[in-house]
């Protein structure tokens with residue numbers, strides 16, 4: 378029987394299983410040749426669904442994930458051990474259902490994003506397909522939880538939306554650094570209640586959370602418009618130096634790849650000519666390749682993977 382899921386967002390290899398991941402739905406086990414196997418066999422705690430962007434600790438092999446729900450208590454947090462077995466399952470009470478697409482981890486904590494985009498089911502009766510919109514009246518917050526469970530501490534930040542986290546890490550015992558692609562507005566409705574405002578583009582942003590003082594310092598790190606950020610996943614949750622992302626020269630294009638050196642501040646680019654486009658870059662640590670999926674809009678069947686070496690970025 379086919380599993381009722383739509384796993385077209387991300388792919389995860391964990392505990393000997395390749396899982397195609399859906400936005401909150403059930404993961405689908407597949408082979409490396411893309412044959413469908415069906416429901417997960419190695420991850421019983423995740424069979425009912427989770428985010429498409431869980432995080433694997435590269436040192437312990439643990440998998441941290443969440444499931445955002447439309448129903449109370451709206452959020453469920455889970456840790457799965459390196460063998461796929463659930464080790465933490467926790468319901469987290471939230472004030473309203475929030476659009477959470479991604480999360481972050483450090484070596485000791487997990488981070489949730491309760492931001493200004495949330496569910497508004499009244500939109501369905503007004504003809505919208507997706508009941509999601511920007512909420513001016515919602516306080517944007519970062520939720521910090523000890524990785525193995527405990528109380529969530531919420532830290533208010535300026536109104537924003539984040540689709541994708543870059544990485545996070547413990548700078549010291551009481552300081553967390555979170556890097557993400559941030560939007561000052563997203564899915565915001567015009568006054569007519571139907572048309573969406575043109576979305577601004579996302580830029581690299583850093584949040585420095587001081588757990589002792591209860592404060593967050595927010596700052597923009599660069600002004601290039603990017604999305605779909607990736608890192609060397611051997612650095613997930615740890616201090617890191619480089620990030621890769623797809624460039625967005627306009628809000629209808631994904632065209633080009635950038636590499637940020639967070640230590641020196643320098644930026645390298647792989648330029649893609651106008652009329653072409655690419656998809657998400659994936660960093661492959663060995664051999665030192667960056668893979669991007671490149672396609673031409675005017676010849677939609679010409680889809681291929683492109684392998685870039687470091688010297689091809691300038």
Ligand SMILES: [Fe+2]
Nearest residue numbers: 386430478541
């Ligand atoms: Fe995503």
